[in-house]
Structures are given as C-alpha cells and as structure tokens.
Amino acid sequence: MKRKIGIVGATGYTGVELLRLLVNHPHVDITCVTSREHAGSRVDAMFPNLRGYVDLAFSAPSDDALSACDLVFFATPNGIAMKSAQTLLDAGTKVIDLAADFRIKDIAVWEKWYGMQHASPQLVEEAVYGLPELNRAQIRDARLVANPGCYPTAVTLGLLPLVENGLIDVVGIIADTKSGVSGAGRKAEVHTLLAEAGDNFKAYAVAGHRHQPEIAQTLSSIAGTSISLVFVPHLLPMIRGIHATLYAMLTSEADLHQLYTARYAHEPFVDVMPADSHPETRSVRGANVCRMAIHRPGNTERVVVLSVIDNLVKGAAGQAVQNMNLMLGLAEDTALKQPGLLP
Numbered sequence: 001m002k003r004k005i006g007i008v009g010a011t012g013y014t015g016v017e018l019l020r021l022l023v024n025h026p027h028v029d030i031t032c033v034t035s036r037e038h039a040g041s042r043v044d045a046m047f048p049n050l051r052g053y054v055d056l057a058f059s060a061p062s063d064d065a066l067s068a069c070d071l072v073f074f075a076t077p078n079g080i081a082m083k084s085a086q087t088l089l090d091a092g093t094k095v096i097d098l099a100a101d102f103r104i105k106d107i108a109v110w111e112k113w114y115g116m117q118h119a120s121p122q123l124v125e126e127a128v129y130g131l132p133e134l135n136r137a138q139i140r141d142a143r144l145v146a147n148p149g150c151y152p153t154a155v156t157l158g159l160l161p162l163v164e165n166g167l168i169d170v171v172g173i174i175a176d177t178k179s180g181v182s183g184a185g186r187k188a189e190v191h192t193l194l195a196e197a198g199d200n201f202k203a204y205a206v207a208g209h210r211h212q213p214e215i216a217q218t219l220s221s222i223a224g225t226s227i228s229l230v231f232v233p234h235l236l237p238m239i240r241g242i243h244a245t246l247y248a249m250l251t252s253e254a255d256l257h258q259l260y261t262a263r264y265a266h267e268p269f270v271d272v273m274p275a276d277s278h279p280e281t282r283s284v285r286g287a288n289v290c291r292m293a294i295h296r297p298g299n300t301e302r303v304v305v306l307s308v309i310d311n312l313v314k315g316a317a318g319q320a321v322q323n324m325n326l327m328l329g330l331a332e333d334t335a336l337k338q339p340g341l342l343p
C-alpha cells in the first residue's frame with residue numbers, strides 16, 4: 001500500500017523540489033500540498049513542469065488534514081513546524097522539517113540565533129538530525145527528523161572523516177562557502193533580484209550566521225570536544241549549488257584520499273573524486289549527491305577539502321526524501337538515483 005505524504009509550503013523552492021522528486025516515487029502518494037497564498041489553485045497551473053504528474057490543488061495548511069498523512073514534510077520558514085509537530089506526532093504522522101526548528105539541541109542557543117521562543121521544546125531532544133551518513137540507524141527509527149541546513153550538509157560531510165579520526169586541529173577550521181540564490185528561497189527580496197545578485201559576488205553574515213552553531217554542534221559531538229569553526233558564506237550569481245572550500249591543519253599523518261574513499265565507500269550519495277580534483281557545482285545540479293575532493297597544497301600540514309552539493313537536493317529536498325525512505329523502511333535510494341544536469 002502506498003504511503004500518504006503531505007507537503008506544507010509546497011509553493012516554495014524546496015517544496016516544488018520535493019514534488020519533482022516524489023512524483024516518480026513508486027511507494028508514495030502525495031495527498032496534501034499546502035499554500036496559504038495559493039489555496040485553491042491547481043499545482044500544475046503554478047508549476048507546468050508537473051503537468052501530467054500531479055492532479056492536486058493547494059489547500060490552506062490544516063493539522064486535521066495533515067494528520068491523515070503517514071508522513072509530512074515542512075518546507076516552510078523557521079518557526080512553523082514547531083507549532084504543528086506535536087499534534088501530527090500524536091496522530092501517528094511522521095514529520096520531517098526542512099527548516100531549523102529541531103536542529104539545535106540547546107534551546108537557548110536556538111532561541112538566540114532564530115530570534116523566537118521555541119514552541120515545542122519537549123520535542124527537541126527526540127528529533128534526529130537527518131544526516132544519513134552520520135545517523136542512519138536513528139533516522140530509521142525516528143518519528144521526527146530535523147533535515148540539515150544546506151551549508152551544514154556540504155561542510156559537515158566534507159570534514160567528517162577528518163574529525164571522526166581526530167586528524168585535525170579542532171581550533172581554527174575555516175569553512176569558506178558559496179551558494180546560489182535559490183538558497184534564499186522563492187520569496188521576493190531585494191538582494192536576490194537579478195540586477196542585485198547577477199554579475200556580482202559578495203560575502204555576507206561574516207559576523208555570524210545561524211549555520212555556524214549547527215555545524216559546530218555536529219562536529220563537536222563527533223570530536224567529543226568543542227570545535228572552533230570560522231564560517232563565511234557568499235552569494236554567487238547562479239541559481240543552484242553550494243561550493244564549500246574547507247581548510248584545516250593536520251595533526252597526524254594519514255593517506256587522506258584513502259581515508260575518504262573508505263569512509264564513503266558504501267554511501268550511495270557521497271562521491272569522492274580522485275585526489276586533487278576540482279568538483280563543480282554543475283556536476284550535482286538536480287542530483288542528490290555531495291561530491292568532494294581532498295588536497296594537500298605544497299604537501300604541508302594544511303588540508304583543503306572541496307565539497308559541492310545542489311542546495312535544493314542533497315542540501316534540502318533530496319536529503320529529506322532520503323530520510324523519508326529510511327523512516328518508512330524503503331530502499332534509501334528510491335526515487336533519488338539521477339546524475340547531475342550538464343551543462
């Protein structure tokens with residue numbers, strides 16, 4: 001029997017990406033898609049790429065309607081899923097939040113970075129951080145999954161083998177990251193206008209970005225000690241993609257390429273390229289893949305990892321479907337095996 005799936009916020013960029021991936025999923029039926037602004041409109045009127053695939057209209061979000069689903073994705077701004085999650089879980093509906101409501105375990109830290117009071121602090125401990133390469137077994141048993149942020153996915157996967165093996169200095173790691181404008185969502189904002197973001201390149205949030213504590217939480221818990229990480233995001237004049245350039249100082253010698261290939265040998269959605277390669281964002285466009293390569297410039301103690309993802313796929317909707325497959329006891333790669341879109 002097919003599982004019933006709901007998507008809250010189905011008119012946003014991650015919402016429509018969930019739709020694109022799930023219409024080809026053999027074991028699920030999308031039964032409820034919400035939008036407050038476009039309630040009553042047909043999905044394929046708004047998204048013609050889905051004509052012939054989806055015979056549904058958007059409805060206003062309602063916990064009653066969503067509770068009839070087996071699993072609900074929240075592809076909504078921060079602070080929305082936390083208001084409905086308890087009701088849905090009580091009704092037996094599993095929840096995956098693509099926003100950050102359940103990512104940070106320390107509620108005071110979350111409230112500081114997200115500027116609001118948490119509405120469901122009782123659920124934060126239970127929520128599983130949805131990075132399958134780290135938490136696969138717990139995700140399988142989870143009712144509530146906090147899908148990781150886009151930058152944290154690229155950065156954490158890029159540093160994981162080094163941190164797990166205690167090979168780098170945990171002070172002074174640098175994550176120099178760049179994102180395409182779809183990372184900012186579909187809502188109208190001046191800084192993502194073509195005339196503002198096009199033919200331009202700039203850093204932002206250097207003083208502090210909410211993904212820094214998310215990355216530090218994960219890496220610190222792996223390292224068993226507090227990690228210090230400088231995280232600098234930049235906005236690139238492209239639509240999809242994240243490129244993370246990660247710098248760390250080695251404290252022990254190891255064959256790093258061998259370490260990475262062994263760590264990710266059985267991971268369906270992590271690709272380690274030959275050492276000294278240069279992964280391109282376009283190679284993962286539309287694909288649920290984190291592609292990376294390891295460098296030791298000048299054979300010094302400095303290691304440089306290059307890690308790329310599509311922010312909307314492995315950075316959001318694709319990773320969410322990967323988590324859904326695990327939570328529903330399905331093959332993890334169902335509906336997710338496709339290469340990136342070149343050129």
Ligand SMILES: NC(=O)C1=CN([C@@H]2O[C@H](COP(=O)(O)OP(=O)(O)OC[C@H]3O[C@@H](n4cnc5c(N)ncnc54)[C@H](OP(=O)(O)O)[C@@H]3O)[C@@H](O)[C@H]2O)C=CC1
Pocket residue numbers: 008009010011012013014015034035036037038061074075076077078080098099100148149150182183184185186187311312315316
């Ligand atoms: N874009 C990206 O690359 C990534 C995004 N994320 C996270 O995923 C979430 C969704 O992002 P994205 O798709 O880009 O966002 P968008 O701004 O593109 O879409 C947001 C969606 O949420 C709905 N929505 C807005 N406010 C509410 C509300 N109060 N109640 C219910 N629905 C609401 C909107 O529809 P309507 O207003 O009509 O209801 C819309 O469908 C965000 O939390 C984002 O941080 C995570 C990783 C990557």
Ligand SMILES: CC(=O)N[C@@H](CCC(=O)OP(=O)(O)O)C(=O)O
Pocket residue numbers: 098099100148149150151179180181182183184211233235
């Ligand atoms: C380019 C851009 O603006 N990116 C967004 C981050 C993406 C995002 O969606 O944030 P979450 O992953 O935490 O949900 C930003 O920096 O705020």
